Amino acid sequence: METIKVYTAIIGGGASGLMCACVASKTNPDKKIIVIERDNRVGKKILVSGNGRCNLSNLATCIKNYNNSFDDGINFLLEDYPPSKVIDYFSSIGLLTMRDFENRVYPLSKQASAVLSVLRNELKRNKVQELCDTEVIDISKHKGGYKLRCSDKTIIAEKVVIATGGKNNYAQKVVGNTYAVAQSLGHKVTSLSPSLSPVKVKSNVIKSLKGIRAQGSVSAVVNNKPLKSEQGEIQFGADCLSGICVFNLSRILNREKNAKIILKLLPDYSFLEIKEMLNKRISLINNDSVQDIFTGLFHKNIGIALLKESKIDTNKKANELSKAETNALANTVNEWVFETIPSNDFSTAQVTAGGVSCSEINPNTFESKKAKGVYICGEAIDVDGDCGGFNLQFAFSSGMCVGEQL
Ligand SMILES: Cc1cc2nc3c(=O)[nH]c(=O)nc-3n(C[C@H](O)[C@H](O)[C@H](O)COP(=O)(O)OP(=O)(O)OC[C@H]3O[C@@H](n4cnc5c(N)ncnc54)[C@H](O)[C@@H]3O)c2cc1C
Incomplete structure (x- = not known):
């Protein structure tokens, strides 16, 4: 079985994983980063978001737009990674945005594909490898880092990011337990239910x-x-x-x-x-x-x-x-x-309410309290937002926060 060695392995090529990979690879150009995606291509959910227009953020984002199990909510994230930071980042990689009368932010082209393209182009420029059709089954400790058991290969990494999303796999070909990877490290998952359905x-x-x-x-x-x-x-x-x-x-x-x-x-x-x-x-x-x-x-x-x-x-x-x-x-x-x-029924839900318990995650860095050097971001965590760009804002900002830690 093939073994690949990298510095950072990001599990999940959705909004949070791709953003994390972009930010981490810019800060650490010499460290090898890989994005592992079980589907046949990354970013499928981005493409269907906002009816194909991708409502990527909301300028009126505030704490009351979210449900979560952090003791203090996601205050840190909203203060340090507000919508303006996400929008500025997108602008820096070539995506211009516009806001509508309800503060919802969209790409100026109104094309979700533009959002995915600028992220993927940045990954290409920063030499991040996308490894699709590869499911991570579990993670275990390995010589100061981690071993990721995948369907047909093993990946050894010093740092790991779990960005595996929620239970709703709308538009995705491969379905299964998205929480298995976090659970293999001993993380608890709170009760799950469909939301925005x-x-x-x-x-x-x-x-x-x-x-x-x-x-x-x-x-x-x-x-x-x-x-x-x-x-x-x-x-x-x-x-x-x-x-x-x-x-x-x-x-x-x-x-x-x-x-x-x-x-x-x-x-x-x-x-x-x-x-x-x-x-x-x-x-x-x-x-x-x-x-x-x-x-x-x-x-x-x-x-x-x-x-x-x-x-x-x-x-x-x-x-x-x-x-x-x-x-x-x-x-x-x-x-x-x-x-x-x-x-x-998760098949018509835009997001999953519930996820990896926030009590097991450092709210300032999104590092796992169960495994040093492992970070969890995006919808995999027990955070879900209202309709209106709040979920992608969370996915992008938590991905950005983790990317800066690596
Ligand atoms: C139809 C629809 C419309 C939406 N519209 C909007 C909108 O306009 N605005 C908004 O803010 N939010 C919207 N959302 C919600 C938003 O898309 C999600 O909250 C966001 O994409 C979550 O990003 P994520 O990276 O955390 O997870 P995901 O995008 O789900 O990405 C996780 C990735 O991890 C992969 N994966 C899972 N397990 C493994 C494994 N073991 N090994 C390898 N890969 C794995 C999955 O295949 C997936 O590609 C919408 C959702 C849907 C379904």
């Missing part, structure tokens, strides 16, 4: 809304306690709700049993204001079908679904509605309640 709901009336979008606010309620609210565009699926604001609640709702989403289609109106509005609309259309009550307000199918959800016969005329029915309808518009179904 659609949320499955129990509903008999939304099938016909598939693909329809609406503006509103959504709240995650668990055991009757509201835990998180978001406002924006909601997308209906045949059996799920999605859209960025729902994605941001999915971390909670995919885990919890007794949970629901409360959707407010008119979040700026009170129940009484909605009732008054409905009464006015009913008098206006009078003898016409109840289905016309929402014409000019919501998509026609949403109107019909609201009537069905309120147990109103959709063949009625508007002026046939009873007071109780108008109340029920106003109630549904005000708070449309969807019982949610917990999910363990």
Whole structure:
């Protein structure tokens, strides 16, 4: 079996591993660095990110955008490796960026491939070897360094970076336990669940809304306690709700049993204001079908679904509605309640909530507390962020931080 000796072995050719390799190779041009990737090419997830446009950072990044198990959060990283540092670095290797009205940062070309290309070009200039189709199975201590057992070879390295990403392998050919490598060094992995994914709901009336979008606010309620609210565009699926604001609640709702989403289609109106509005609309259309009550307000199918959800016969005329029915309808518009179904489906998730326990990682350097000279960065760690560039910002900044330690 072939044996390769290097100074640094970076396991995982995703956003964090590639950034780490770029920074480390620039600082240490004489030390041999290798990026080991089990898939047939590096950076596949970068290519699909942001719908192929790669929302690589967010200028409004702050601590509340992240969940993590570090005692003090990721304050150090946000202070020392803020979005501006990531953006400046990209600019230094040739990538110009732009920000949108919500502070989301994209390549100026709006092409995710541009992000991957500048990283790979920098690796080429710095003579970093990419070793694809090679899975690292485990790591063990070896003469002051480490031995990496791979599918068909052994790699001996003084320093090792674990940048193996999360459990969600969207767009990737090779799937398997991405945490096995860290676990082989004794690291614990916290409970894992899909995040930034659609949320499955129990509903008999939304099938016909598939693909329809609406503006509103959504709240995650668990055991009757509201835990998180978001406002924006909601997308209906045949059996799920999605859209960025729902994605941001999915971390909670995919885990919890007794949970629901409360959707407010008119979040700026009170129940009484909605009732008054409905009464006015009913008098206006009078003898016409109840289905016309929402014409000019919501998509026609949403109107019909609201009537069905309120147990109103959709063949009625508007002026046939009873007071109780108008109340029920106003109630549904005000708070449309969807019982949610917990999910363990990582195939539609953008990120994994949970990962290598932060209590076993030095928060200032990302060095493993279990193995000196081993660093862990990116989504492999128990850190996950909201939708909007926060996850790539974490992957790039933690990769950069580790690259500077090597
Ligand atoms: C569809 C989609 C869209 C997204 N859009 C955005 C967005 O616009 N903005 C944003 O901020 N975030 C986005 N994300 C999330 C973001 O892409 C990830 O958080 C980020 O890519 C994580 O980078 P990483 O390097 O930590 O992990 P990954 O990118 O997952 O890379 C890890 C790599 O390690 C390899 N690997 C794993 N185990 C081994 C092993 N044992 N041996 C060798 N190789 C191994 C994997 O094959 C993989 O290539 C999106 C995610 C998805 C799925």
